[in-house]
Each structure stands twice: as C-alpha cells, then as structure tokens.
Amino acid sequence: MPVSELTAVVTGGASARGIGRATAHALAASGWNVAILDLDEAGAKDAAHEVGERSGSRTAGIACDVTDEDSVAAALTALDAVLPPVGALVNNAGITSPVPFCEVSGAEWDRVFAVNVRGAYNITRRLVPGMAERGFGRVVFLSSVSAERGGGVFGGVAYSAAKAAQLGFARALAREVGPRGVTVNSVAPGLIDTDITAGGLDADRERALLAGVPMGRKGRTRDVADLITYLCREETSYVTGATYDVNGGSHIH
Ligand SMILES: NC(=O)c1ccc[n+]([C@@H]2O[C@H](COP(=O)([O-])OP(=O)(O)OC[C@H]3O[C@@H](n4cnc5c(N)ncnc54)[C@H](O)[C@@H]3O)[C@@H](O)[C@H]2O)c1
Numbered sequence: 001m002p003v004s005e006l007t008a009v010v011t012g013g014a015s016a017r018g019i020g021r022a023t024a025h026a027l028a029a030s031g032w033n034v035a036i037l038d039l040d041e042a043g044a045k046d047a048a049h050e051v052g053e054r055s056g057s058r059t060a061g062i063a064c065d066v067t068d069e070d071s072v073a074a075a076l077t078a079l080d081a082v083l084p085p086v087g088a089l090v091n092n093a094g095i096t097s098p099v100p101f102c103e104v105s106g107a108e109w110d111r112v113f114a115v116n117v118r119g120a121y122n123i124t125r126r127l128v129p130g131m132a133e134r135g136f137g138r139v140v141f142l143s144s145v146s147a148e149r150g151g152g153v154f155g156g157v158a159y160s161a162a163k164a165a166q167l168g169f170a171r172a173l174a175r176e177v178g179p180r181g182v183t184v185n186s187v188a189p190g191l192i193d194t195d196i197t198a199g200g201l202d203a204d205r206e207r208a209l210l211a212g213v214p215m216g217r218k219g220r221t222r223d224v225a226d227l228i229t230y231l232c233r234e235e236t237s238y239v240t241g242a243t244y245d246v247n248g249g250s251h252i253h
Contacts (some may be wrong), residue, residue: 008035009088024051027232036062037063043046093120116166137177140232148245170243181237
C-alpha cells in the first residue's frame, strides 16, 4: 500500500522547535498522512495545520498524554475516524531530567520512565497489532546518544537508563514482528537544537559539549527528521533492530 494511503503517527510533535514537528513535516513531504499526538493540544493542532498547509497531505492534531492508557486509546479512536490506517509510528514524545543520581527521587525516576518507556509501550502496544495484521509497519524510537555513551550531554542517569530501555524495547520488538512486515528501529541523536532542556543548559556547558562534536555544531531537527523519514520508507524494508546515530560524530563506535 503506498504511504499516501497510510498515516504516520508522531507523538510529541507539537513543540514548535522540536524534532517531532520537523519529522511530521518531513514525513508529510514524502507523502504520508500525518497525525500529531501531544499533551499540548493547541500545539498539536497548530502543527497539524502547518504541516497540512505546506505539504497538501491530510493531517490531524490530537490531544494525548502517552503516559495515560485511556488518553492514548481515546486519541487513537479519534484518529481512526479521520485518517487512513496507521503505517508508521514515531515514538518521539520524551522528557529529560538533569538531576544527578545521588539526588534523584523515585518520583523523578518514574516521571522520566513514564513518558519515555511506558508512554512508548502504551501507544506501540495499540498500533503494532494492526500493522502486523496488514503486513506492513514502521516503528521508530527516539533514543539518545546518552543511552550509548552513559549520559554526558544534559540528561542524568534516569534519562540515560530510560533511553537505553528504548533500545532493548526496539530490538526485541523488531525480532518479534519482523516476520509480519513491521520494522522497528531507533535513532540516537546527540545534542540537537530544540527547547527540551528548557533553558537548563548554560552557555559554558554547551561550548564544552560542542568542543567534543567533530561537526562543530548542534544538530538540526531536520538532520534527525530526515533519518527518521528514511527509516519509515516502504523501500527501507531490510533495516530492522538497528540504532542509527545522528550525533555529529560526538560518539563514534
Ligand atoms: N533535543 C535533543 O538534543 C535530543 C537528543 C536526543 C534525543 N532526544 C529525544 O528526542 C525526542 C524529542 O525531543 P525534542 O528535543 O524535540 O523535545 P521537545 O521538548 O522540543 O518536544 C517534546 C514534545 O513531547 C511532548 N510530550 C511530553 N510529554 C508528553 C506526554 N506525556 N504525552 C504526549 N506528549 C508529550 C511535549 O509536549 C513536546 O511537544 C525526545 O524523546 C528526546 O528525548 C532529543
């Protein structure tokens, strides 16, 4: 089935300067219909409108808290009514936390896992069975270089652990659903120019981080969006269980 008859779901796509919104634009430009699910309903609708205007694709912006199973179920019911079947899921909704391990509370730990891991479960669990039934699907997780190199960017241990959990999740799921035409991959961005740190990354620290980036700059959301779009193509059918770095060379392994 051509992607123009399918929908790509991007969680966390509301953020104006975020990876999710850039990904929604890139997917729509390559022919997908796009649904943006986000806690921020107004932002999701604004993103959907912007993406639809620019691409001519069909889009929807729907309120959704990925940590809440009922909210995910309601969002997917709303989506079903307005867009074609889901062929791709980008698990992009995520939060970070810089709290050092020796200070982190159980509540903070759970908060980070709730969005990055349980949230990805809540939506992937509901969408993958339909993809497997139709014999086609693409799932992409937004992990992080922090999972691979043990932090050292902005997020603390909780964030690195949650992002590493996503890698195991993606790999095991890839093995399970590969025989049914569904690929599951992860991207591991380095420092990307978005608002996720909410101003929490000071200029000195940022300079020090950039000194360790061979490409000499922060990543652009477009850099990540293009890679995700590549992994979602119908033609990219023999890449699964993989982790793709997009980090400017800050971690080479
Ligand atoms: N920016 C970076 O440097 C970087 C690096 C590596 C990985 N990542 C990952 O990429 C993804 C996107 O990051 P970003 O920098 O664009 O972040 P961002 O903060 O700009 O956007 C995140 C979006 O997720 C949404 N969101 C948060 N909690 C949610 C929930 N419970 N339910 C639904 N939506 C929710 C927010 O409303 C927001 O629109 C995240 O998973 C992040 O961990 C980012």
